Amino acid sequence: MKKYMYIISSAIVLVACESRTYEEISDNTPVPEQVTYTKDVKPIIDANCISCHAPGGAASFQPWTSYDQVKNNIDKIIDRIGRPTGDPQKMPQGGSLSPSQINIFTKWKADGLTEN
Known part of the structure; x- marks a missing residue:
């Protein structure tokens, strides 16, 4: 009986653990006061999304x-990047944006989706 309790307890502990590193969890990078596409959003898209979301990519x-393409899809982007780890629709596939990067997309939308 004790053996089963140990196995169950171990399984619960393992399932409860997250796969994110300390750096990802403790990301305290401040979000700019005014977020724009060119300065803040595009670099994140280029580094994390464009390999799939461009001609020839898996999500071309x-x-x-x-x-305009990013602006017109902002709700879908925010939904996908904010999904929990393990969700098959989470983006970027096989990875995760930091909390501050996700906040940049959210604030960009709230700030009015300005380009420059």
Whole structure:
């Protein structure tokens, strides 16, 4: 009986652990006061999304290579980058944006989706 309790307890502890590193959890990078596409959003898209969301990429049917494409898909982007680890629709696939990067997208939308 004790053996089973130990196994169950161990399983609960392992399932409760997150796979994020300390750096990801403790990301305290401040979000700029005014977020713009060119200065703040585009560098994140270029570093994390463009390999799939460009011509020839796995998600080329949903390109995010221009301001208008990203602006027109902001709700979908915010939904996908904010999904929990393990969700098959979480983006970027096989990775995660930091909390401050996610906040940049959210604030950009709240700030009015300005380009420059």
